[in-house]
Amino acid sequence: xxxxxxxxxxxxxxxxxxxxxxxxxxxxxxxxxxxxxxxxxxxxxxxxxxxxxxxxxxxxxxxxxxxxxxxxxxxxxxxxxxxxxxxxxxxxxxxxxxxxxxxxxxxxxxxxxxxxxxxxxxxxxxxxxxxxxxxxxxxxxxxxxxxxxxxxxxxxxxxxxxxxxxxxxxxxxxxxxxxxxxxxxxxxxxxxxxxxxxxxxxxxxxxxxxxxxxxxxxxxxxxxxxxxxxxxxxxxxxxxxxxxxxxxxxxxxxxxxxxxxxxxxxxxxxxxxxxxxxxxxxxxxxxxxxxxxxxxxxxxx
Amino acid sequence: xxxxxxxxxxxxxxxxxxxxxxxxxxxxxxxxxxxxxxxxxxxxxxxxxxxxxxxxxxxxxxxxxxxxxxxxxxxxxxxxxxxxxxxxxxxxxxxxxxxxxxxxxxxxxxxxxxxxxxxxxxxxxxxxxxxxxxxxxxxxxxxxxxxxxxxxxxxxxxxxxxxxxxxxxxxxxxxxxxxxxxxxxxxxxxxxxxxxxxxxxxxxxxxxxxxxxxxxxxxxxxxxxxxxxxxxxxxxxxxxxxxxxxxxxxxxxxxxxxxxxxxxxxxxxxxxxxxxxxxxxxxxxxxxxxxxxxxxxxxxxxxxxxxxxxx
Numbered sequence: 001x002x003x004x005x006x007x008x009x010x011x012x013x014x015x016x017x018x019x020x021x022x023x024x025x026x027x028x029x030x031x032x033x034x035x036x037x038x039x040x041x042x043x044x045x046x047x048x049x050x051x052x053x054x055x056x057x058x059x060x061x062x063x064x065x066x067x068x069x070x071x072x073x074x075x076x077x078x079x080x081x082x083x084x085x086x087x088x089x090x091x092x093x094x095x096x097x098x099x100x101x102x103x104x105x106x107x108x109x110x111x112x113x114x115x116x117x118x119x120x121x122x123x124x125x126x127x128x129x130x131x132x133x134x135x136x137x138x139x140x141x142x143x144x145x146x147x148x149x150x151x152x153x154x155x156x157x158x159x160x161x162x163x164x165x166x167x168x169x170x171x172x173x174x175x176x177x178x179x180x181x182x183x184x185x186x187x188x189x190x191x192x193x194x195x196x197x198x199x200x201x202x203x204x205x206x207x208x209x210x211x212x213x214x215x216x217x218x219x220x221x222x223x224x225x226x227x228x229x230x231x232x233x234x235x236x237x238x239x240x241x242x243x244x245x246x247x248x249x250x251x252x253x254x255x256x257x258x259x260x261x262x263x264x265x266x267x268x269x270x271x272x273x274x275x276x277x278x279x280x281x282x283x284x285x286x287x288x289x290x291x292x293x294x295x296x297x298x299x300x301x
Numbered sequence: 302x303x304x305x306x307x308x309x310x311x312x313x314x315x316x317x318x319x320x321x322x323x324x325x326x327x328x329x330x331x332x333x334x335x336x337x338x339x340x341x342x343x344x345x346x347x348x349x350x351x352x353x354x355x356x357x358x359x360x361x362x363x364x365x366x367x368x369x370x371x372x373x374x375x376x377x378x379x380x381x382x383x384x385x386x387x388x389x390x391x392x393x394x395x396x397x398x399x400x401x402x403x404x405x406x407x408x409x410x411x412x413x414x415x416x417x418x419x420x421x422x423x424x425x426x427x428x429x430x431x432x433x434x435x436x437x438x439x440x441x442x443x444x445x446x447x448x449x450x451x452x453x454x455x456x457x458x459x460x461x462x463x464x465x466x467x468x469x470x471x472x473x474x475x476x477x478x479x480x481x482x483x484x485x486x487x488x489x490x491x492x493x494x495x496x497x498x499x500x501x502x503x504x505x506x507x508x509x510x511x512x513x514x515x516x517x518x519x520x521x522x523x524x525x526x527x528x529x530x531x532x533x534x535x536x537x538x539x540x541x542x543x544x545x546x547x548x549x550x551x552x553x554x555x556x557x558x559x560x561x562x563x564x565x566x567x568x569x570x571x572x573x574x575x576x577x578x579x580x581x582x583x584x585x586x587x588x589x590x591x592x593x594x595x596x597x598x599x600x601x602x603x604x605x606x607x608x609x610x611x612x
Contacts, residue, residue: 019514023407027420030404033482034423037438038430040448044441055446103331112324113317121335127539127593130342131585132565133572138342154338157331187323216431219547223573239433239551242440265441272434279429287422 045273049266068270071262081237088151089214096210099156104165105191122159145224161206168202204289238275241268349583369583386563389473390541396477401488409496424486435483436551469560476548492526499525528609535611539596542588564588
């Protein structure tokens with residue numbers, strides 16, 4: 001009996017060891033597959049462009065150079081794109097956060113008579129929308145095309161983000177609001193002075209969602225502001241760089257570049273690195289907010 | 302007695318309205334904004350039933366009923382587009398969900414807290430990179446001189462480098478892989494959260510009964526996260542047709558056009574580039590109606606099966 005038990009235990013601990021071993025290998029492979037493509041782009045971005053054409057560049061640059069970055073930083077369209085991307089990320093995030101937070105405050109007031117109807121009005125927009133063409137014509141009609149405002153105004157209120165904030169606000173104790181009301185505070189004072197300071201974690205989450213969305217978007221630049229080179233965004237310029245690389249290899253520009261020891265591929269790698277730089281740098285500090293936000297919105301909501 | 306109560310209630314309501322005037326005014330602003338940006342475009346659906354001419358405008362274009370829809374379904378190209386959108390939508394839905402669930406369960410089995418945290422933090426980094434960057438990297442990796450070809454040739458699985466983007470048979474799987482690479486870690490967050498919510502005493506009891514690791518995963522973890530899986534499946538099922546734009550647009554090329562074009566790309570091509578607003582709108586309506594139908598049907602099926610549901 002005891003023998004049998006011991007045998008069983010040994011067997012299961014062996015199985016256990018194999019599982020732990022295989023699972024560790026799986027996790028290591030997962031990390032490599034996730035990080036390696038980014039690392040390889042970094043290697044290409046620091047390597048001499050013509051040298052890179054020989055292939056075989058995997059872990060470390062063979063012929064170091066900053067020329068790729070210098071070329072990128074001399075491209076006017078990329079600089080304009082970077083400027084617009086930063087502007088839309090900052091302005092767009094602040095306005096979207098304020099707009100979503102205020103709406104969340106309104107629909108999370110238990111005393112508000114239309115709270116249910118107003119919630120429903122916004123939840124419906126998550127499932128039903130007019131589609132690309134009507135929206136395009138609407139923006140055109142409103143004069144939002146060929147304008148910076150198309151990046152800011154239409155996407156300001158998002159039902160999903162609003163509902164995440166609302167869920168958080170509903171979880172705050174009612175007594176806070178009641179005592180402020182007894183002191184004669186109006187809604188705007190309660191919102192800015194009482195509720196908002198307590199919502200910092202969820203505000204951080206939503207601000208980050210919005211900021212990443214703004215930083216990464218390119219389709220609106222292409223669809224609404226293609227005609228205006230001064231309103232382009234960094235991602236859209238990067239996209240044009242990518243499609244030009246896959247389509248041309250012997251244009252005048254690439255021949256000109258070949259002399260300067262940069263190739264379209266190496267320049268693109270440098271541009272890719274510069275574009276992801278803000279996200280990768282801020283990521284370790286901000287990533288905990290992403291997780292809290294998603295679990296608040298997903299599990300409770 | 303009852304009538305007095307009623308009158309009293311009404312009086313309080315008026316008082317309430319006065320008291321809530323700030324909230325009401327602000328709400329009015331949000332309703333106007335939402336009406337313009339979210340509901341007004343729905344009126345544009347009228348265009349699908351007209352031969353819309355920008356010059357004639359909305360109200361004076363010729364009304365042609367279902368003509369544009371007939372044109373749509375008589376176009377072989379559009380039938381292919383529907384097939385592509387549905388196929389890629391379903392493949393992506395299944396592969397990304399399975400990958401996320403498997404990853405979450407395996408990550409949960411990692412005993413070292415530090416290691417778990419590092420892996421998880423790294424795992425959702427790709428979610429924050431734009432599709433432009435991700436498809437650019439993928440292009441590099443799968444190109445003739447890229448690492449994938451290099452490895453395949455080195456290990457003699459291929460005789461010579463293969464341009465994966467030139468063959469229609471690979472395209473759907475490349476798209477699926479791109480989605481799995483980008484979203485697995487992110488999607489796993491929600492499953493990990495619901496695994497953490499499972500009562501640990503269940504595992505302890507199972508361990509005493511001699512249940513091995515597989516038995517615990519099969520009989521405790523999976524049933525424990527089933528409600529989450531079903532809710533996410535329902536939510537994502539409505540997005541099956543929406544998940545077909547960026548990747549396909551950025552990775553597609555002339556050689557794989559027959560399998561890469563999706564409804565959104567079709568709308569962009571015919572509606573915006575060719576200026577046939579009516580046809581583009583009709584295709585958009587088709588997409589919306591199918592999406593909403595899928596979500597309602599899936600919800601009803603979940604209800605019948607006695608599972609979690611959205612509404």
